[in-house]
Amino acid sequence: MKLLKLIPDNTNIHFLRWQWPFFITNLLAMAASVVLLFTHGLNLGVDFVGGQMIRVTFEQSATAPVGKLRESVDSLGFGEPVIQTFGKPNEVSVRMKLPEGAEDNPKLADGMARKITEKVRHDFADARVDGVDSVSGKVSGELFHTGMLALGLAMICISIYIWIRFEWQFAVGALFALVQDILLTVGMFSLTQMEFDLNIVAALLTLLGYSLNDKIVVYDRIRENMKKHRRMPMNELLDLSVNETLSRTIATSLSVLIMLVSLLLLGPDVIFGFTAAITLGIFIGTYSSIFMSAPILIWLGVKSDTFVKKETDIDRQERLARETGARP
Amino acid sequence: MLEFPTWKKLWYWGLTIVIALCAVPSLVSLTNARWPDFLPEPKINLGLDLAGGSRLLLEANRQQVVQQRLEGMEESVRTRLRQASPTIAIGDFSSTGGQLAFTVRDASQVDAAREAILPLTSGAGLTGQRDWDITVRDGTRFILVPTQAGIDLAISSAMETAVEVVRKRIDALGTKEPDIRRLGGTRIDVQVPGLQDPQALKNLLGQTAKLEFKLVDETAVPSDLAKGIVPPGDEIVPYADPNDPAAGGVPYLAVKRLGGIKGDELTDAKQAFDPKTNAAVVSITFNQQGGEKFAKLTSENVNKRFAIILDGKVLSAPSINEAILGGSAQISGSFNVQSATQLAIALRSGALPVDLTVVEERTVGPDLGADSIQKGVVAMGVGTVLLMLFIFLTYGRFGAYANIALFINVLMILGVMAVLGTTLTLPGIAGFVLTIGAAVDANVLINERIREERHRGRRVVQAVELGYKEASRAIFDANITNAISAVLMFAFGSGPVRGFAVVLMIGIVTSVFTAVTMSRMWVAGWLRRARPSDLNV
Numbered sequence: 116m117k118l119l120k121l122i123p124d125n126t127n128i129h130f131l132r133w134q135w136p137f138f139i140t141n142l143l144a145m146a147a148s149v150v151l152l153f154t155h156g157l158n159l160g161v162d163f164v165g166g167q168m169i170r171v172t173f174e175q176s177a178t179a180p181v182g183k184l185r186e187s188v189d190s191l192g193f194g195e196p197v198i199q200t201f202g203k204p205n206e207v208s209v210r211m212k213l214p215e216g217a218e219d220n221p222k223l224a225d226g227m228a229r230k231i232t233e234k235v236r237h238d239f240a241d242a243r244v245d246g247v248d249s250v251s252g253k254v255s256g257e258l259f260h261t262g263m264l265a266l267g268l269a270m271i272c273i274s275i276y277i278w279i280r281f282e283w284q285f286a287v288g289a290l291f292a293l294v295q296d297i298l299l300t301v302g303m304f305s306l307t308q309m310e311f312d313l314n315i316v317a318a319l320l321t322l323l324g325y326s327l328n329d330k331i332v333v334y335d336r337i338r339e340n341m342k343k344h345r346r347m348p349m350n351e352l353l354d355l356s357v358n359e360t361l362s363r364t365i366a367t368s369l370s371v372l373i374m375l376v377s378l379l380l381l382g383p384d385v386i387f388g389f390t391a392a393i394t395l396g397i398f399i400g401t402y403s404s405i406f407m408s409a410p411i412l413i414w415l416g417v418k419s420d421t422f423v424k425k426e427t428d429i430d431r432q433e434r435l436a437r438e439t440g441a442r443p
Numbered sequence: 444m445l446e447f448p449t450w451k452k453l454w455y456w457g458l459t460i461v462i463a464l465c466a467v468p469s470l471v472s473l474t475n476a477r478w479p480d481f482l483p484e485p486k487i488n489l490g491l492d493l494a495g496g497s498r499l500l501l502e503a504n505r506q507q508v509v510q511q512r513l514e515g516m517e518e519s520v521r522t523r524l525r526q527a528s529p530t531i532a533i534g535d536f537s538s539t540g541g542q543l544a545f546t547v548r549d550a551s552q553v554d555a556a557r558e559a560i561l562p563l564t565s566g567a568g569l570t571g572q573r574d575w576d577i578t579v580r581d582g583t584r585f586i587l588v589p590t591q592a593g594i595d596l597a598i599s600s601a602m603e604t605a606v607e608v609v610r611k612r613i614d615a616l617g618t619k620e621p622d623i624r625r626l627g628g629t630r631i632d633v634q635v636p637g638l639q640d641p642q643a644l645k646n647l648l649g650q651t652a653k654l655e656f657k658l659v660d661e662t663a664v665p666s667d668l669a670k671g672i673v674p675p676g677d678e679i680v681p682y683a684d685p686n687d688p689a690a691g692g693v694p695y696l697a698v699k700r701l702g703g704i705k706g707d708e709l710t711d712a713k714q715a716f717d718p719k720t721n722a723a724v725v726s727i728t729f730n731q732q733g734g735e736k737f738a739k740l741t742s743e744n745v746n747k748r749f750a751i752i753l754d755g756k757v758l759s760a761p762s763i764n765e766a767i768l769g770g771s772a773q774i775s776g777s778f779n780v781q782s783a784t785q786l787a788i789a790l791r792s793g794a795l796p797v798d799l800t801v802v803e804e805r806t807v808g809p810d811l812g813a814d815s816i817q818k819g820v821v822a823m824g825v826g827t828v829l830l831m832l833f834i835f836l837t838y839g840r841f842g843a844y845a846n847i848a849l850f851i852n853v854l855m856i857l858g859v860m861a862v863l864g865t866t867l868t869l870p871g872i873a874g875f876v877l878t879i880g881a882a883v884d885a886n887v888l889i890n891e892r893i894r895e896e897r898h899r900g901r902r903v904v905q906a907v908e909l910g911y912k913e914a915s916r917a918i919f920d921a922n923i924t925n926a927i928s929a930v931l932m933f934a935f936g937s938g939p940v941r942g943f944a945v946v947l948m949i950g951i952v953t954s955v956f957t958a959v960t961m962s963r964m965w966v967a968g969w970l971r972r973a974r975p976s977d978l979n980v
Binding site: 118119120121124125170172202221222224225228229232243244245246247248249250251253254258261262264265268269272273276277280313314316317320321323324325327328331332335336339359360362363366367369370371372373374375376377378380381382383384385386389390393 | 492500502640642645800801802803804805806807808810811814815818819821822823825826827829830833834836837838839869870872873874876877879880881883884887888891894895898913916917920921923924925927928929931932934935936937939940943944947979980
């Protein structure tokens with residue numbers, strides 16, 4: 116059987132030749148994300164700003180009477196709702212944010228949820244309320260803080276782990292790549308104004324894990340090659356390592372993407388944003404693994420002998436074992 | 444690396460089969476088939492977002508507990524000093540600023556007063572701290588300050604009672620398998636599967652049901668009350684229904700602050716009808732102690748009025764025609780049958796020691812949940828088939844081993860989830876799909892490495908050995924970083940996100956076992972049997 120090869124054997128692409136253009140592109144993209152965050156902000160979901168998201172299906176209608184629904188909810192005086200269809204055209208989500216200063220009134224969120232559902236049920240005979248999410252101002256603040264705390268802690272813990280297993284330059288390199296992955300993904304959320312809620316934070320945490328997978332595989336190969344080819348110039352060595360791991364990087368990313376795309380196209384509508392975030396992040400993460408994770412090591416001053424000086428007994432045993440094993 | 448003694452093979456296969464078998468009941472339940480009763484049935488629980496149901500997060504009013512404790516202490520102190528012999532006279536009582544203060548009239552009684560009050564305080568916490576600090580200033584001024592440990596203890600015990608009361612009330616609604624637990628300092632997490640409309644539940648939980656009977660101060664001057672001047676020892680309580688004709692146009696009532704009785708000493712409460720007016724009322728029965736107190740209050744105050752106060756609002760203020768000795772009474776007010784029934788349930792389950800507010804609600808209808816499960820399963824099936832095809836086309840025989848490992852991995856994740864009794868949530872399904880995608884990473888790493896080593900000219904067995912050995916380091920590191928983010932997600936996430944983290948964590952363990960250990964065993968067996976001179980990888 117002839118096997119499928121996405122990447123030809125023994126590729127020798129000089130990724131590092133383009134390190135500066137890529138680096139500048141990256142910086143610009145990151146800067147653009149930051150600017151977007153400041154100018155457009157994120158479309159924060161009720162998890163983080165407080166308010167209600169109510170899902171309604173109009174059982175007798177082909178399409179939801181969005182205009183009438185908006186008028187109906189608006190007449191309650193809490194402000195104008197954001198109404199979007201999701202899934203089928205007769206399924207909508209009605210989103211209401213808490214008014215300013217709602218933190219002081221913990222009963223407000225629940226009161227709003229009651230009034231809105233009652234009103235919708237009263238005004239539309241065929242409306243079936245499929246779900247209610249109601250979050251008060253106090254809880255939403257906490258959810259936001261714990262979410263950000265989890266993200267920050269994850270980045271720090273992962274960097275510390277890499278520092279222990281590799282060298283500090285690798286930890287800094289990984290951290291930079293992670294910040295980039297997160298920033299670009301969040302930037303895309305700002306650009307598309309897709310809803311940013313608690314599930315998206317979980318998606319970002321997942322991304323951190325997967326993106327790190329890739330980087331670790333590349334770094335592991337760099338470490339191995341540094342011990343193996345003592346005299347190879349750093350540029351060449353990094354290019355070699357990235358090339359050697361290229362087909363694995365692509366194959367794994369493709370595997371995850373196959374699953375993600377089927378989830379995007381066929382999966383539950385409720386977690387569309389979550390899946391979209393991870394899919395987007397896998398692209399960004401794969402890109403940063405191939406183009407960013409290696410050159411960053413040069414800038415941080417990793418030299419060919421970084422691993423030589425600090426070779427421990429265990430490392431030496433491993434090396435000797437490998438060298439003996441390598442003899443035909 | 445490639446040696447597998449028979450006992451090891453048996454152990455690996457045994458473990459795999461046992462865990463995979465645990466997944467069967469859950470899979471059978473997906474097809475709606477009946478599971479035989481005589482077999483054990485470890486099943487994966489479905490989260491509320493899949494099964495449908497309602498989750499409410501209730502928050503207690505911390506300040507209220509503190510205030511109630513202060514009032515309780517005031518009453519105890521007054522009673523103690525009055526009952527001391529000789530009676531200790533006090534004045535200048537103040538209960539502002541979160542502390543109690545009073546002056547003992549006769550300086551020679553200061554020590555006696557301290558003796559009398561001391562038993563009212565008790566130790567709080569493990570540090571030997573007391574729940575109140577008593578200090579005496581200027582010789583005769585007593586200051587009672589609640590300590591932090593004391594307040595924490597009071598809140599903690601109030602929350603325990605609150606959880607019990609919430610449980611009783613939800614049980615009274617007849618819902619199945621509610622999950623009620625205390626969360627953090629002042630919160631209660633309530634999950635009721637299958638509840639589509641939590642309105643009735645919220646109404647029931649929103650009612651503190653603190654019932655009080657207090658004497659009406661008939662001497663209060665209406666014009667003073669209108670100006671906001673409250674007679675000493677009184678408090679102003681508004682009517683529940685400001686348009687109540689019994690209120691006579693004044694929507695509030697002055698009642699004696701102390702000396703009333705609380706309605707928490709009941710044995711029963713039910714909805715009934717007033718025989719005269721046929722209006723809905725709640726009939727209550729006191730327990731022994733409560734009955735005696737009620738009899739005493741009514742016999743000492745014949746021809747006076749007492750106010751029936753629910754959650755700080757006057758329901759009615761009937762006059763006492765004669766002593767009520769039977770230990771039962773009737774509460775009238777502007778009730779309909781529904782609200783009277785609700786109050787009866789609330790009173791039967793006891794008063795909440797503190798007001799609860801719904802600060803978060805997540806309700807999912809059963810249709811949305813079922814739709815999510817169906818779509819999730821379809822997406823997982825289609826994705827898995829495509830993925831297996833891709834892996835087989837890329838790695839041939841080694842890909843087939845990876846696919847078998849993947850299939851077993853899916854069963855094992857389900858099996859472990861069933862045995863641990865974890866809850867599958869909607870993000871959990873996503874976690875499942877992702878784990879499948881990521882689990883093949885280990886095999887990709889190994890197979891790529893084997894391919895590479897062959898290109899370097901290694902012999903078949905050596906290439907396979909090196910492939911597994913060299914790849915395992917990266918696999919290990921990669922899985923640790925994934926585990927770090929999963930653990931943090933579990934620690935900080937809310938319900939559904941936790942379900943996602945659980946699937947990720949289980950998947951990390953099982954995927955390493957199937958993708959590395961099991962696949963190596965199969966490859967080793969094949970190498971020994973076929974002794975291939977070349978690898979098509």
